[in-house]
Every structure is written in C-alpha cells, then in structure tokens.
Amino acid sequence: MSTSTAVQLSQFALDVADGFSLPGQKKLSPRYFYDDLGSSLFEAITLLPEYGLTRAGERLLKAHAGDILASTGPVAAVAELGSGSGIKTRHILKAALRLGDAVTYYPIDVSAGALTMCERQNSDLTTVAPICDDWMDGLAQIARQKNNKPLLLLFLGSSIGNLSRGELPEFLQTIRAHLRMGDYFLLEVDLVKEVSRMLAAYDDPTGVTAAFNLNLLGRMNRELDANFDLLAFKHEARWNSQERRIEMHLQSQRDQSVSIPPLDATFYFRQGETIWTESSHKFAANELSSLAVENGFSPASTWVDKEWPFAEVLLQAV
Numbered sequence: 011m012s013t014s015t016a017v018q019l020s021q022f023a024l025d026v027a028d029g030f031s032l033p034g035q036k037k038l039s040p041r042y043f044y045d046d047l048g049s050s051l052f053e054a055i056t057l058l059p060e061y062g063l064t065r066a067g068e069r070l071l072k073a074h075a076g077d078i079l080a081s082t083g084p085v086a087a088v089a090e091l092g093s094g095s096g097i098k099t100r101h102i103l104k105a106a107l108r109l110g111d112a113v114t115y116y117p118i119d120v121s122a123g124a125l126t127m128c129e130r131q132n133s134d135l136t137t138v139a140p141i142c143d144d145w146m147d148g149l150a151q152i153a154r155q156k157n158n159k160p161l162l163l164l165f166l167g168s169s170i171g172n173l174s175r176g177e178l179p180e181f182l183q184t185i186r187a188h189l190r191m192g193d194y195f196l197l198e199v200d201l202v203k204e205v206s207r208m209l210a211a212y213d214d215p216t217g218v219t220a221a222f223n224l225n226l227l228g229r230m231n232r233e234l235d236a237n238f239d240l241l242a243f244k245h246e247a248r249w250n251s252q253e254r255r256i257e258m259h260l261q262s263q264r265d266q267s268v269s270i271p272p273l274d275a276t277f278y279f280r281q282g283e284t285i286w287t288e289s290s291h292k293f294a295a296n297e298l299s300s301l302a303v304e305n306g307f308s309p310a311s312t313w314v315d316k317e318w319p320f321a322e323v324l325l326q327a328v
C-alpha cells in the first residue's frame with residue numbers, strides 16, 4: 011500500500027488493515043460497532059432480558075439522579091461520551107430541571123443517527139447540542155468553553171469495560187486533562203457475578219448480540235467493498251477468568267479468504283480462527299475508585315444495584 015494511497019483511506023480502513031495484520035490474533039476496535047445499524051441493534055440488546063446492565067444502570071440513575079446532583083452541586087453542562095439515544099440520561103436532566111439548573115446537554119457519539127434520536131428525545135428537558143465526533147475530540151470541544159459552574163461528564167453503559175486494565179490509567183489521565191479542577195465524572199461499571207449470567211448477557215438465545223457482532227463484517231462490506239460471507243462466521247462469547255473479562259469474537263467456520271479492495275489486500279482465515287471484536291471487563295465494587303485516586307480524581311460517591319451487581323461511580327477532578 012503506497013503512502014499516497016494510505017492518505018486517502020478512511021480511519022476505519024486503516025484500522026482494519028492494522029487489526030487484520032496483527033500476528034496471532036486478528037482484532038477490530040469495538041468503536042466500529044456503532045454505525046447507524048449497529049447503534050439500532052445495540053438499542054435492541056438493551057431490551058433483552060439477559061442483558062441486565064442497562065436496566066441496572068437505569069434503576070440506579072432513576073433512584074439516585076437527585077443524589078448525584080446533590081453531590082455535584084449546580085452544574086453548567088452535562089456531557090456524555092458515547093451517548094447513543096441518551097435515554098438513561100433523561101433521569102439526570104430531569105433532576106437538573108427539578109433543581110432549577112439551566113444545563114446544556116452535550117451528547118458525543120460517532121453515530122449521527124443516534125444523535126438525532128438523542129436530541130429528539132431530550133430537547134423537551136433542556137438545550138441539546140449534539141457533537142458527532144470521537145469521544146476525546148468531542149470532549150476537547152466542550153473543554154474550550156468557559157463556565158463558572160462545573161461540568162458533569164457521563165460515561166454510561168459500562169463502556170469503560172471495553173478498555174483493558176492496562177489502558178485504564180492513560181484513559182483516566184486523558185479525561186482528567188480535559189477537565190477543570192472541580193468537574194465531575196460519572197462512570198458506570200459492571201461488577202463480577204456468576205459466569206453463566208455474564209455470558210448470557212453477551213450471547214442471547216434470540217441472536218440479537220450475534221447480529222450486532224456480525225454487523226462489523228457487514229459494515230466492511232458496505233463501506234470498504236469487502237466480500238465477507240456473514241454466514242461463514244459465527245458469533246462467540248468467552249469468559250477470560252484471568253483477565254476478568256467477557257470477550258466477543260467472530261469465528262471463521264471454514265478456511266477462506268476475504269478481499270478488501272481499498273486496501274488492495276486479501277486476508278486469510280483458517281477454520282476456527284477468530285476476529286476479536288470486544289472485551290468487557292468486570293470489576294470489584296471499589297476497584298475503579300482506587301485506580302481513580304492514582305490518576306487525578308477523588309471518589310465522591312458510589313451506588314450499587316442489588317438486582318444486577320452494577321455500580322455508578324462519581325469522581326471529582328482534583
């Protein structure tokens with residue numbers, strides 16, 4: 011691939027080239043799940059009885075949104091990394107409205123469709139200013155604004171679990187670099203529980219999660235003119251006990267080759283070989299708070315759901 015050709019390629023194409031060229035294990039970033047179709051499929055996943063994460067987070071936000079804003083005091087804005095439709099954030103926005111706080115809501119997402127839905131669903135509560143961008147670039151835009159009151163940054167859906175434990179310090183440090191002292195960061199984290207219960211959340215019997223995972227191949231076909239046969243790959247969820255994470259893979263069901271014309275490349279898959287598409291790390295209740303202290307934050311409060319072990323962790327930038 012020549013330098014002049016590489017410059018013209020999308021970041022998606024470049025990341026596919028890098029991920030498929032790794033020795034030993036092909037990988038793709040979970041950020042590419044969320045095109046418009048992927049975002050819609052994920053919204054469907056959140057409704058599945060096996061996927062207790064979203065309902066646990068919503069129960070906690072519904073019960074404690076007032077407590078969260080009591081802990082932060084008046085805020086100038088609420089921003090959200092990977093907002094999706096922003097349905098759970100309504101609890102925070104309603105609590106701010108009850109308290110008389112005139113906040114602006116900045117949902118940050120790479121899916122324009124999800125942001126359109128988010129704005130439609132929440133504009134009755136406050137001013138919604140969608141930002142269609144990567145998380146950190148979007149947060150950088152918000153950080154340039156000057157306000158006397160603190161910012162409340164949300165990272166819901168336990169998305170932090172997609173990062174390895176080795177990546178967490180740098181992630182927290184990067185977030186902290188975009189915040190002012192006194193700003194707040196609210197994280198949702200999924201806690202370790204029975205393995206069978208965790209696996210079912212990522213491999214539902216109706217096959218919605220499988221469709222969500224396989225849509226990565228469909229996206230490469232649509233956007234990169236690849237020739238993946240989606241029927242020749244199978245969704246697989248695994249529990250890695252050493253790393254305390256669920257892994258999602260796409261497993262090749264036969265020996266096959268796939269061409270991706272913009273890369274001028276053909277990639278080979280052996281029967282049983284996988285593309286590793288996501289990691290969902292699970293945590294102990296106080297694990298994240300301890301890590302946050304080492305990376306520029308002070309723990310403010312933690313709330314834990316009893317029905318599905320899951321936590322809301324509120325941190326303050328120090």
